[in-house]
Amino acid sequence: MGCGSITDEPDIVKELREAEKLGMLQSKVQNAYEKLQNRLQSNSEELLSQNEPLTKSSDKISIMLQDDIENTKKYDEPISLKEKYQTIFENYTIAITLADNNERIISWNKYTEELFNMNESDLYMKPVKSLYPPEEWKKIREENIRAKGIKYRMETKMIRNNQGLFDVEISLCVLKGKDGKIVGSVGIIKDITQLKKTEKALKESEEKYRTIFENSAVAITLTDENERIISWNKFTEDLLGMSKDDLYLKPVESLYPYEEWQKIRSQNIRQKGIQHHLETQMFIKNNVLIDVNLSLSVLKNHEGRVIGSIGVIENITENKQMERTLKASEQKFKQLYEKAPSPYHTLSTRGEITNVNEKWRQILGYETEEVIGRSIFDFVAEFEKKSAKVSFEKKIHSKKPYSVDTERTYVRKNGEQRIFVIHDFFVFDKEQNVTSIHTTMDDVTEQKQMEQLLRESELKFKSMFENVNDMIILVDKHGKILDVNKRVKDLLGYNTDEIIGKNFAKISALRVQDTPGIVKLFKDNIRKDKAVHLLELELKHKNGNLVSVEVGTRFITRNNKVEGFVNIFRDITERKMMEERTHQETEDIALINSLNNAVNQGKSLLEIFCLLEDETRRIFCSNGATTYLLSPDKKELVLQSTAYSQKMVNKVRKLTGLKTLTPRIVLNKDNIYTKIMKDRKPRLINNPGNIKKMMMGCTEKRMLKIFIPKISSLLDIHSVISVPLVSFNEVIGLLDISRKDPFSESDVHRFGAIAGQIATVVKKKMTDDMLKESEERYKDLFENVKDLIHCVDMDGRFVYVNRSWLKTLGYSKDEVKDLNLSDIIRKDYIPHCMEVFKRVCAGETVNNVEAVFVAKDGRDIYLEGNANARFHDGKFIATRGIFRDITLRKQAEEQLQGTHQELILAHEQLKQLNQNLEFKVQERTAEVHQLLEQKDGFINQLGHDLKTPLVPLVILTPMLKKHLAGKPKILKIVDTLESSTNHMKNMVDKTLQLAKLTSSKVTFEFEETNLVSEINDAIENNQHLFNENNIDVKNMVDEEIIVNADKSQLEEVFTNLFTNAIKYSKDSKGSIVIDAEKGKDDDEVIVSVKDDGIGMTREQQKFVFDEFYKIDSSRHDLDSSGLGLAICKRIVEHHGGKIWVESPGVGKGSAFYFTLKTGGKKDE
């Protein structure tokens, strides 16, 4: 800063001393203070002007100081100095203390108290020393202020009451009397705790900036108010290349090009006060332009007038240059990166993609926004992910600037994998940590694939060469064998080294007679006009066997010259054998076919055997062939036919005198034929002894046996094959052939195979014969059965119908020929029958077919039966139907059905009738219910309506009576009126009561009620009636009976029963007995009210509980409503009980009973 340190101020001291002399110390203190403030201000301004462009913290200070200036200004107002001082002394936030000569405080301002947290009594006469920590006091002492007279702005620490130490800035001034003797001292104490902190921060920042300041080319210039340079630092000279003379009072304007100066002007810096970092250009010596970074700060005096400006100029020419270069290079790099022919990507150290170039996107098929920020490993093929991650980590930590080529498989967006060789370049920061990774990639997919293909193809060819079934021999143009494959050993038995190097024409495998052929082949091969053909020849195996081969040759040329030949030998032994076998099989099939044809042509079994024997002889080149069939008892073989040349037959006949030798062979134990038949296998006999033995077995006759050797030699028999004829596991006979040359095993095999088929043909022929026979038999049967049988061909024509069929349907045999199946089926049955017909044609057997045929005379014939098809050799021949005539049964059934239908109909009608009835009953019931309800409603309404007109009658009649006292005649009339009124009132009451009991609205309040006391209450209430009518009442009810009842309703029951008993008492007197007993159920009580009144008939008993019923209808009892018992009945029923009456008869009294539910006994 260079301006922060403040030294002693002689001016102030001087002034203080003067003030002291003038006795104006106090006001001088103020003055001094003001000066101090000004000083502070100017210092800070200095500070401000120098640091402003560099530090923000200086801004802060500037603001702080600005506040101070504001404060100071306040005191510039024109008030008297004394007042001003007083105010300041008292109010300024600086503590001012006066101490006496003994360094005790004698005066202070208000702020002092606040600062030290002390009151007046604390401060007064307090030794100054006690305000300082000892070490600080020591320092102050060391300043020797008494001698110097003043110590200006000393930083120290002081003690605050209860609050410990705090930083202060203290100015001390010794006060001397007029005699020059020290009389005391003034202390100006400022709390700088905050300042200290700020200063510390400032110092730190200053330290920092000084370094920068010293090391960077920053020029600082100071101008006056006319914008002329008046001061500068030495960097300015260096920068501008100007001397002091050049610079001093140089107009700032002249340093800038015109347009730049206009730019600066346009910034309005004078108003803003400050302008940071304005990039512009300046002239240096020789009118060279440089780029600068300019910060301007306007200096104002305390009145706000502009007095100059400070400029901080930084040469940024180089930066600018570099920036331009950088920009260009960056652009270039970007261009290169983006447009590079190979894919690039840039990764963060975490492997996230920060950039990819065009090629990358193109090859991998993604858009930039799809990949930025994603992990590169997302794009690595699954199988390489793990290793890629490991390798990435390793590379990052290796600190090498680039990595060796790595092969990596990435996956394209479409899922295709591509292989790249990647090169990583690492960008490091100063600490040699990797900050990013650039990766270039070479797409080597195709190359890799090619390599792979090549490798595979090479392997394939090698393997082909070694593994082909053909023998390959490479020969040079001189015939020398260069290479052979493994097949050579397999086919010829030679090891490769036994052949390689030898002359091809001279190898022992090649037979001499074949050499010219081979040579010709070679020549033809070279001469392109000749068609190249394959040569068949036989090579000799090392073991001497001949191998059939087919040889093909290709010449190898290099530079259009024949270098050698590739000879490919194919082993065709197998093929040859196959050819032979095919030939044999063709012959065999021809034999079987001719046999089959013979069978189909209906030739006899014997003819077939002759054919068989002739053919066999031809195929096997045998002298003769013989056929035997097994006798039905399976004990003998019966000779069927034998075929030898007529010459030989004649010879034998001549010898033996017999046409045939052995008509039958007995299959006894020792016989070789027996064994053959048992084994069911063909047997080859080449041994002459065995042949003789076999021939011996052919006959039982001794004579013949003697001839056997001779016959044998006559027939020239040296080899025999004997084959059993087996068809479907059944041995049916035997066939043998014999000749001079020995048969081979393969002959046996072949003959065996043929024999199997022959057996089948023979068997079929035999079966057919049998079938024909049986068919004849069955036909006879068919004709005579009662069932209808017909056979129909595919087109529906009748192939066969039996006699019964004709008879039933009434057609003649000739007529049937012109008929079709569909002609005789009744129309409505045709679809069904045709469907059955189709199924049968397909091979199905359909049982229980029902059909109706129409007879010639139009009668319906009901039929039931089965249908199936006849097949022969899997071929459809005809359908066969066997039917039974069920017409009679059907008719009976139909009749039954008719009856049944009628029954059902009747039943339905009955049901309908019932339903109607039921419905009507319901309807009526509902109607009745409704009527009943209407009746109840009517009664209710009527009752209520009657009530109002009764009022005048009830009230006025007694009044009338009163007024008529003494007029007996009229009184009598009024009495009648009154009585009638009462009766009507009673009627209305009862009617309404009954109506209410009928309605659903009524509710009962059931409670446990003591029966006897309830009865007593009722008796008491009616006592006047009993008295009036001379009725004796007895309550016999057990006191302990508790019933579940509505008390008031129960009383109503008793009252009604009592009134009833009184009404119907005899001779105006009587007795009533009330009793109760247990009912049938445990919770039931039967209450009885018995009187000795007029009683009633059985008929009357039925109606007594009906409404408005009166026993004696003639008795127009005024008090009787005829509703009392009906009300009782309703009430009892509401209690869940029953009411009834018993009477022995008229004049014999009545007993009314009703039941109640018990309410549980108290003692239980």
Next chain:
Amino acid sequence: MSKKILLVDNEPNILYTVKIGLEEISDRYEVTGVNGGRECFEFLKKGDRPDIILLDIMMPEIDGWQVFAKLKENPEWREIPIVFLTAKTDEYSRGFGKLSADDYIEKPFEIEDLKERINKILNR
């Protein structure tokens, strides 16, 4: 001092009978009969304040319950005791009457009965 009784009913015979009956039985009663709810309020609006109102329930136009409700709404008439005269004694009318009116009497009633009830209320 005679007691003013206001009788509200739509039946002239009742109006006549009750008036005659009550005045005959005691000279303390001064009975005024009005035909229906409308006349009842006309009477009351004239400023005469009865000591008791005998109110029939079943009336055309404005029935007893409506008259009752109106009387209870008005602060001037709210305190006048009311005895219902009713022909219907079902639970509804009985229950409602018990809850809200001072008393009720069932038609047909005897004049002594009515007197008893009136006096019971007036002597309260």
